[in-house]
């Protein structure tokens with residue numbers, strides 16, 4: 001039985017114990033605070049000193065982790081227990097980047113050999129692709145990879161490609177997600193069909209957007225070549241038979257498993273389009289970084305365990321102190337898709353209102369997660385962060401080695417980030433008094449997490465991604481919710497399916513369509529043309 005957080009005696013203790021102070025004051029009063037509240041993983045430095053947490057709260061939070069059984073949940077996650085209860089399966093993304101000599105059993109079978117067999121098939125294909133041995137229908141080597149996928153079958157590849165590719169690679173990546181055909185049409189203009197590999201990436205191989213785009217791409221290539229060209233298609237899925245039915249040749253089908261959540265799938269064959277561009281070596285560096293963070297999470301003592309402490313702080317800020325969001329602020333243009341990537345991880349995983357065994361929760365769980373490259377955010381929503389009435393956790397991610405920037409630009413990112421962090425925390429009283437002066441008041445005390453790292457490379461990106469996966473897992477464990485299902489996305493998809501024939505003008509609205517939907521479709525000209533509305537419009 002999963003109990004609600006509010007049943008926890010330590011949580012009740014925390015609720016009754018408010019010794020929080022302005023974090024700026026805490027920093028000023030305690031010279032050892034920064035050192036005590038800074039955590040390290042190799043060259044990664046996570047500074048939590050600007051959260052208003054005191055030592056006694058910290059001690060209670062560590063007890064809360066014990067009381068909520070977090071250490072046991074961590075072991076269950078890594079050992080392949082059925083931690084995704086509502087879907088009756090494990091969540092083994094850590095197996096995708098484990099050592100080849102590890103062994104993790106699911107239903108009595110070690111999954112690691114199959115993981116490595118598939119990664120080796122992928123490596124051989126990537127190698128052949130990059131060396132020009134995979135050729136298009138007219139014999140020329142392939143130079144373009146179009147990833148057709150959405151959500152977890154797209155976000156990781158796009159985000160990591162932007163972070164890690166330098167533009168000199170032998171292959172170009174293009175991504176197509178949307179269902180209206182515009183992205184595909186734009187891609188047509190940038191590729192040569194005879195030089196293009198299409199990767200159809202879909203765990204289920206049944207997603208409307210992906211399958212629609214894949215069929216259009218197939219037909220387009222067939223029209224260009226004058227024959228079907230299955231050898232220029234790759235499938236990545238847990239649904240082998242659907243890939244076969246689509247027409248993807250057996251040697252071009254790459255497998256993932258039901259126990260890999262889409263948003264956790266980047267280190268699997270889902271990463272093939274990324275590996276095709278950046279190479280297997282760097283892809284494996286990303287996996288190695290993830291594994292390093294996995295090992296830290298599994299073995300570091302609680303008081304130094306970065307994902308554990310970030311998860312505890314997140315729950316404390318959200319459920320007890322009323323934070324309503326998590327804003328992700330990378331100070332590197334290559335990380336511009338990181339907020340969107342973490343948004344899916346955070347909000348699909350933590351957007352739940354019932355405990356793992358279906359009991360309603362009576363406390364806030366996951367919040368909104370959003371963000372932007374920090375330097376751009378400064379000129380847009382930072383006003384709200386500094387002087388608005390809302391409270392969110394602001395997470396700054398800053399590489400400190402900039403690598404050969406022109407002198408004029410050197411140091412500006414770091415100074416900007418540190419300046420904002422200090423201002424958000426310390427605030428500033430206005431000069432003078434009266435209503436005029438109040439416009440210049442900065443309260444400070446905004447909760448800030450500052451993550452510094454040496455440079456953005458595949459290994460560090462891997463560590464950052466796994467850090468957040470595990471932070472989310474800790475929050476879910478404390479709240480007693482399942483971070484591995486996403487039932488909330490199903491209803492909208494089902495209703496939309498019923499409306500597609502109406503939107504195409506092929507059928508009247510189904511009985512399930514409510515009055516507002518019917519009216520919207522009528523207004524859009526999809527049905528009822530020439531019929532006079534009776535006032536209710538339905």
Ligand SMILES: O=P(O)(O)OC[C@H]1O[C@](O)(CO)[C@@H](O)[C@@H]1O
Pocket residue numbers: 150151152153201202203204205206207210262263348486489
């Ligand atoms: O990989 P698939 O099965 O195409 O699903 C794509 C995405 O759609 C979702 O199911 C949400 O609709 C995500 O969880 C998933 O990452």
